[in-house]
Amino acid sequence: MEVPEARIDWRSKGFFLPDRSMTAGDFADTAPGLFDGGFTWPLLTLRREAARANIDVMAAYCRRHDLDFAPHAKTTMAPGLIADQFAAGAWGMTVATPNQALVLRRLGVERILIANEVLDPVALRWLAGQDGIYFQVDSLAGVAAAAAVPEGRLRVFVELGHAGGRTGVRTLDGLEAVARAVHDADRLELAGVTAYEGQLPAQPEVDDFLDQVVAGVRRLKGAGIPFSLVSAGGSAWFDRVVARLAALPRDVRVILRSGASVTHDDGFYLERTPFRRVPAEGPLTAALEMWAQVLSAPEPGLAIAGMGKRDAPFDEGLPVPLEVRRDGKPVDAAGMSVTKLNDHHTYLAADGLAPGDLIRFGISHPCTAFDKWRHIPVVDRDHRVVDVFETYF
The missing domain is CATH 3.20.20.10 (Alanine racemase)
Known part of the structure; x- marks a missing residue:
């Protein structure tokens, strides 16, 4: 089948190219890291x-x-x-x-x-x-x-x-x-x-x-x-x-x-995959990750991340906090949970989060994730971009 090459520019959510336009191939050739300053949050990524x-x-x-x-x-x-x-x-x-x-x-x-x-x-x-x-x-x-x-x-x-x-x-x-x-x-x-x-x-x-x-x-x-x-x-x-x-x-x-x-995914299908019943036939692994930044920690036990219904699926379960990234280092997200989403905000039941923390979320129900993103960076194990997929919704 024919795969037209995507073009990344100011219309590409999550990418931050205010004054440039690049083909997906040219962008991936530079192998940018997610945390090197070329992206803005929130961002959906695909683990290759x-x-x-x-x-x-x-x-x-x-x-x-x-x-x-x-x-x-x-x-x-x-x-x-x-x-x-x-x-x-x-x-x-x-x-x-x-x-x-x-x-x-x-x-x-x-x-x-x-x-x-x-x-x-x-x-x-x-x-x-x-x-x-x-x-x-x-x-x-x-x-x-x-x-x-x-x-x-x-x-x-x-x-x-x-x-x-x-x-x-x-x-x-x-x-x-x-x-x-x-x-x-x-x-x-x-x-x-x-x-x-x-x-x-x-x-x-x-x-x-x-x-x-x-x-x-x-x-x-x-x-x-x-x-x-x-x-x-x-x-x-x-x-x-x-x-x-x-x-x-x-x-x-x-x-x-x-x-x-x-x-x-890390939610709906994680619980319902047939490979729970027939584990020798699988397994499947969650390949989508959402990254969002903590914008506010206005009261004890509550933090607000800059991600919402415009960015992440919510129809078959809410996003799942998997990791906090602080000062370039991973921090365990155990005990944290998402309680609700607004259009552009995520409510987290969590202690110890601070404005500026970056959170890696798993998603629930991939069928309502891709349609929210025109361009999706494909990353390797080191979170370096190796390709960019375009969606046709």
Whole structure:
């Protein structure tokens, strides 16, 4: 795939280039250190070795279990990371919207799964002229909207959902009705069945739902409706996808979509990663770090850092203090916690912090981290910049 070179300038948050503009390559060639004065806080960084290790872990996991991997690119929308995942053997990429599919197609990505329903006629007309892009339908209305496109061909998955979930037809009768409508439409091609188990709270519910996916696939095959793919897998239950979808007929391929694995985290997925249940298959390592400076320590037990909702994810857990850097030396952050975020301020329950202290935070839920940063420095173990990734949100 093509990776356009990023350009760093005054618009690049966290970088401090008031009077200069540089390509990412030229910037990285100088190997600046995070603490040498070329950055301002807050700043999101990506640990190169951790991200590469995570990519390799998931690639090896899919090879062991004979899965195709189409990781969810909406997590990062970073061409550099997407290219790294293809280099490790990814089958394709998953996105959430036609706009994201357009971005990846312009980057040269050949296989794209839109893990969502598409009913917009503008997007459908464009998709009808694109090879290798798939989207989902979960209703006869969705099939009718796709079938109304006057030219081209559309490749669709029929989505099975669960009660209380988001999209997806809720019954096997409905699954068969929608699949048959796709099969019978002139310019539609049924690629397969898709599902998302990530919103379910516990393993019994996940297993029951995935067993229903298997039952639905068998029912469609028994009804003589041809297709060859089954897609599933968030980042919290992909081990159960492997275990339960092993019962699928041999003439279908399983495509795993787990996207948060590329960077993992220190919160939501640290607690929910499948490698807690199957440790011999992992592990994943948190690759994202936020750096922010203490701005004020206005009362005992409270410190305010210059980082907020504009900078760090907060929807699935708050940032996690990992280390304090004072006078160029690391200090343990044990006992410190984040209690809330404003737009540009973080409230820390902590004693002993002083204005000017620099704090390294882990994040929770990488899917809402990357979209807040246009350019992200990639650092080595010594916190020297070796690359800069650009995001396309």
